[in-house]
Amino acid sequence: MPVAEGELLSSSSRKVGSVVAGRQQRLSHLRLLEAESIHILREVASEFERPVMLYSIGKDSSVMLRLAQKAFYPAPIPFPLLHIDTGFKFAEMLQFRDEMARSIGAELLVWRNEPAIAAGTNPIVLDTKRCCGLLKTQALLDALRHYNFDAAFGGARRDEEKSRAKERIYSFRDTAGQWDPKNQRPELWNLYNARIHPGESIRVFPLSNWTEMDVWQYIHEEKIPVVDLYFAKERPMYVRPIGSGQDVLMPIEQDFVARPGERPQMVKCRLRSLGCSPCTGAIRSDATTIPDIIAELISFRSSERANRVIDHDQEGSMEIKKREGYF
C-alpha cells in the first residue's frame, strides 16, 4: 500500500470542507480564464506603442472584444479593431461587424488585398492554400505594415489545432512576420517579455487557454451577441455527397462555388465556425439557442475545424501557414 494514500485522503477531505465553507468564493474556471485574459490585454496595451485587435467577427473574436471592454472599463478600448476582409465573408458577418463596432464605440479598420481581389482570386481558380495566402496572410501583413502595428491580438486557442498547442501567448514574429517554432521565448508565470527590435512584432493570443466549450459557456453567461449564422435555420445550401452516406453543405453566397447543374436546397443548418463562405461548410442542426449549441457540442464527435477546408490540405498545413505569417 503506497504511503501516499493517507496523505491523499486527508488532503482531499480538507478540501471538501473548504469548498463547502466558501462555495460562493471559489472562482470558477471561467472567472480564472477571464482574469488571465484581461491581464494579458492590459500588459500588451501598456507595453507596446501601437497594438491592434484582429477582429474576425466569429465567436472567439466576440469573447475577446468583450474581455477588452472589461479590461479597460470605464475607459474606452485603447486600440483599434482590424478586420481582414477577403471579400468572401458572409453578408451577415459584415453587417454584424459594423453594428458591433458602432454600438461599443470602437475604432474599426478594414483591410482588403484589393489588387488580388480585383484579379479574381478565389479558392477554385487557385487552390485554397494560395487563396488564403493572398487574401488573408498577405492582406494581414500588408495591413500591419501599413499602420505600423507592433502587436496584434488574435482570438486563436491552443485547443484548436495541434501546432497551436505550442504557440506562446506572446508569439514573436520577425521583420517578415514569420513564426519560428524552434526559436520561441520561454514564457514563465505571467511575466511576458515584450521587448522587440524595430520592425519586429508580436501576435498575442489572450484566449490561448480557452477551449471551444469555455467560449460558448462564456457567451452564454455573459449574454454576448454573436452572428446569427451560428444558429440553425432553413438556409439554401449546395448538398454534396462525399460517399458512405455523408455529405457536405456548401453556402451559396458566391456564384463560382456552384458546380455545373447544381441547385441549392433548403436545409436546416448552422455554421460551427465562421470563415470565408466558399471554404466553410455548414452542419445540419436544430440548435437555435446557445444552450442548444452547447448540448450539440457535447454530442459532437468531430473537432471544430474539421469543416474548414484549409486545415487538411496537407499534413501540418496550419503549421506551414503560421510559419509564413498566418494568424
Place this chain on the structure above:
Amino acid sequence: MATVASPAFSIDEFLLQEREKDLLRFSTAGSVDDGKSTLIGRLLYDTQSVYEDQVRSIEGKGTTAPGQIDFALLTDGLRAEREQGITIDVAYRYFSTAKRKFIIADTPGHEQYTRNMATGASTADAAIVLIDASKGVLIQSRRHAYIASLLRVRHVIVAVNKMDLIGYDERAFQAIEADFSAVLNQISADTGTPVERIFVPVSALAGDNIVHRSKKMPWYGGPSLLEILESLPSSQDTRKAGFRFPVQRVLRPNQTFRGFAGQVASGTVRPGDAITVLPSNRSAKVQRIVAWDGDLEEAIAPLSVTLVLDRELDISRGDLIVATQAQAAVARSVKAALVWMDQRPLDLSRRYLLKHTSQTVPVLLTSIDYRTDLTKLTREPAQTFEMNDIGAASLNVLRPIAVDLYGENRSTGAFILIDPETNATVAAGMVTATSVDVTAGEEGETGAWGAVTAGEREARWGHRGGVLELTGPVESIRAIERSLFAVGAVSSRIDANEDVFLLHPNLLDVVTGIQVRSGLLALVIHANQSDTLIARAEGEQVELDIDNSMHAISAVHQLLHRAGIFISSEKAGL
C-alpha cells in the same frame, strides 16, 4: 467531453454543474521512450477529450502494433517533432471531467529541455513525474522532481509507468517508491520546499490506473491517476495571504475618474482597506473596486480589477499596492535561484533587464553563489551559468523594487531576466532573500567609490551614475542638457568627436566609467545634421523627432527613468 448526451441529459443541469468546476494546472515531463506522450494521449482518449477525426487522422500511423492506436501521436504537434520522433517544446492540452477542468503543460524530459520543464512548472499546481518501471529511477525523473520543487509546484504525483513490462510486480514498485522517496527528501532539503508526493503504478499503453483502477494490481488498491488529479486541492487559494496588487495601467477616462488596473496577485481586498503603495511608501484607503459588471464588495486573487483610492497618490505602472498591515520588502539587492535559459552564458560584466510583476528594471548580477549538480544533488562553485544550468546568484537592481520571497509568494517573488541586446528571455528567477542595501563588496556601479558611497551620492543628487548618449543636431542636444540641469541632474558633457577620443577609442569608456562611478550623469554627444535625435542609455534606445522638442525632452527623461538612472518619476521631472 466526459458527459455524453443521454436521454436523461439536461443542458440546464449541465451548465449549472459546469459553472461550479474549477481549474487544475499540472505539468508533465518525460523523454522519448518513457511513455509520457502515451500517458497524456491515453488520459485524453479515455476521458473522451479527443474527437473522432483526430483519432482517424492518426490511425494506422506510429510505432505501435497493428490495430493499436499510437496515443503519442495525439499530442506530438510540430512537424519537426514528428520527423525526429521527439517532443521539443512545451505544449498545452485541455480536458475536463465531470468534476474539474484541466490544463496540462506537456514538456520534454531531456537535460537540454530543462528550461521547458521550468516553463511548464511555473504555472502548475501539480506535476506528474514519470518513472519507467523497467528502468528504475533515472536522472530525468530526478531533474523533473527537482524543478517542480524549485518552482514550488505543490503536489508531485510519481507515476511508475510500464508496470505491464514487469508483470505488475508489487515489490518492484515498492523498491522504486523507496528509492525515489529518498531522492525527494534530498530535493526538499536542497530547495527548502516540502514535496507532497503520491505514488501510483500505471501502464499508459494498457490503460492501467490511468482513468480507471486496474484489476491487474489488486495489491495497490489506491486511486487512479485521474482520480488523484480530480481530488487534489488547487493551490490558487491565497485568500489569507497578504494583499498584493501590481499596477498594470492607470485608467483615466475623464477628469473625475482615476483607477489603477491590475490583477490581484495574492490575498483579498475590500473597500475601506488600508493600502500602501511601494516603493514610494505612501498610504491610502481603497474606495471602490471597479469592474465592468458593477463594483465589487471584495476581490480575491487572481481576479483582474480596477482600484479607486480615497486620495490622489502618484502611482504608475510598476508600483505594487499592498495591504498596509502586511507589507512587501523594498529591496535594492536580492538573492535568487536562477534557471539559465539562453544559448549565451551569463556574463557578469553585463547589465540585464529584470522583469518583475509589471515593471522592468536594469540589474547587475554581482556574484554566482553556486551551481546545483542535479545528478549528485550537490552545490558547486561556478564562474558562469550556461543554458539549462540551475543555481543561485546575487543581484543588484538599479531601482528599488517591492518583492516577496518566492517561498512565500509565487507571484511577487518571481522574475525573468532579459538580454537587452538580443531581447531574449535568458533566465527565470526566484527570490530567496532581499536586502535594502546593495551587496557588499560590489565595486563599480552602485558600491563605494572613495570615501563617499554611491548611496550617499544618490541621496543627495536624486539620481545615480549613468551614461546618456545623444546623437543628433546640436540645438536639440542643448535643449536636453538644459532640461536635465533644470531637474537638478549633476551632469558632465563629453563630445565624442573630439580628437583625443577619436585617437584613443578606449579612452571614452575610461572617462565615462570614472564619471559613472562618481555618480554623474555623463552626456556623450555625437553632433550631426540629422533631423532625428537618438538617445541611448543602458542598452535601450529611442529615436525622436526634433520638431517636437517638448516630446523629445520628455521621452529622454522617461528613458533615464526606465534605465534606472533617475530613481523616481518625480526626480525625473515627469
